[in-house]
């Protein structure tokens with residue numbers, strides 16, 4: 001059993017002041033393998049005080065100093081990225097190879113996105129060339145509380161910690177209690193890279209404890225949160241008394257609209273994308289809408305794809321999906337699969353219970369429902385497991401209406417060979433991101449949602465702006 005009952009505060013590893021113990025469970029065995037501490041109010045106050053004390057000095061650091069620091073962190077991070085992949089694999093159950101490549105190594109694009117943004121970003125500038133006496137100052141907001149989820153733990157941490165520090169804020173990171181060990185390794189990386197004491201602090205804790213304490217803390221100026229929409233609401237309420245800046249990256253229920261003229265692998269690719277990371281992605285295309293003339297064939301293709309997916313342990317080699325993260329998530333997914341069956345969706349692959357031959361671990365059968373209707377629970381709730389809901393549509397307008405008929409608005413997907421249609425639909429979709437014909441977003445593009453998928457935009461210049469306050473000075477003396 002690993003003993004990880006420590007926090008990283010003010011440049012050193014410290015024992016908790018008020019913590020309670022919590023076991024970290026391996027999702028593929030259901031067995032505990034490490035113990036962490038969940039901090040209490042005294043720990044929160046200590047970490048926030050350290051960040052507050054470091055702020056006056058870090059706030060005045062130059063852009064060149066911040067670029068140098070981000071580069072150093074990036075270097076150490078890349079050197080230790082396989083180690084990071086192994087830690088993430090154990091705590092969230094992602095297959096080892098996938099964890100090293102997708103979970104750990106792809107965070108590198110966020111580093112480069114922020115470095116590029118920093119190079120060009122003007123923290124101080126005239127309002128316009130013809131207004132030399134109007135000066136715009138983009139200044140760090142102050143102490144940032146960064147609260148992250150477990151599903152892509154390192155991407156979420158890099159997407160918050162790096163822009164917070166790059167913009168001149170100091171930070172207290174509270175990672176998910178489900179994925180605390182990767183965050184502790186990240187703190188080691190920060191230490192090795194020479195981050196000044198107090199500029200970055202790490203505190204483990206749960207939502208009602210450290211999460212709530214940070215969200216309402218008088219000395220926290222901005223909360224950047226990624227996680228469920230329910231927790232986002234609670235954090236917004238907790239921050240209201242002190243009018244905190246609150247940035248929210250919340251859940252999703254993405255639609256993948258497949259037209260008859262879509263490329264031939266659109267359906268299998270859509271299924272695989274939905275089931276990647278065992279379906280635990282905020283931007284998973286979990287509703288597949290297929291044009292009527294291609295629908296029957298699409299259901300057969302989705303069934304075959306799902307049935308060909310193997311489910312297995314983290315150390316197994318080859319393409320497969322791992323377990324979901326914990327018992328609560330496993331139970332929630334089972335309840336939602338049962339609701340799909342009860343509400344009359346047609347189960348074409350997978351279903352209730354663990355995959356055949358697996359007795360232990362939070363493994364879920366890759367599941368496909370056909371003939372869904374927009375009112376069904378499985379079409380409205382973020383399932384966060386390998387479960388796909390399919391339905392047919394007749395017209396472009398109908399497809400858009402179904403896609404937009406959700407409280408969420410994170411990412412939608414369009415597959416068509418018709419460029420005019422792709423553009424029309426993209427303009428009509430109420431989501432922060434649209435992906436046409438499997439073209440991924442480039443480094444530095446903003447990631448974030450509309451409606452109840454959140455208010456924030458992460459990555460590149462938009463990610464820096466989340467941590468900046470814009471000030472206007474008039475009467476600025478000429479140089």
Ligand code: NAD
Nearest residue numbers: 149150175176206207211212227228231234249250251282
């Ligand atoms: P969660 O909301 O349960 O927890 C996320 C984090 O918030 C954890 O650190 C948790 O301890 C903390 N937390 C929970 N309740 C809190 C409270 N009342 N006050 C303060 N902190 C609190 O979410 P999760 O299960 O860890 O992650 C899955 C969710 O995250 C899904 O809904 C997914 O869509 C969402 N997500 C969104 C994005 C995005 O960029 N939009 C990315 C990844 C995950």
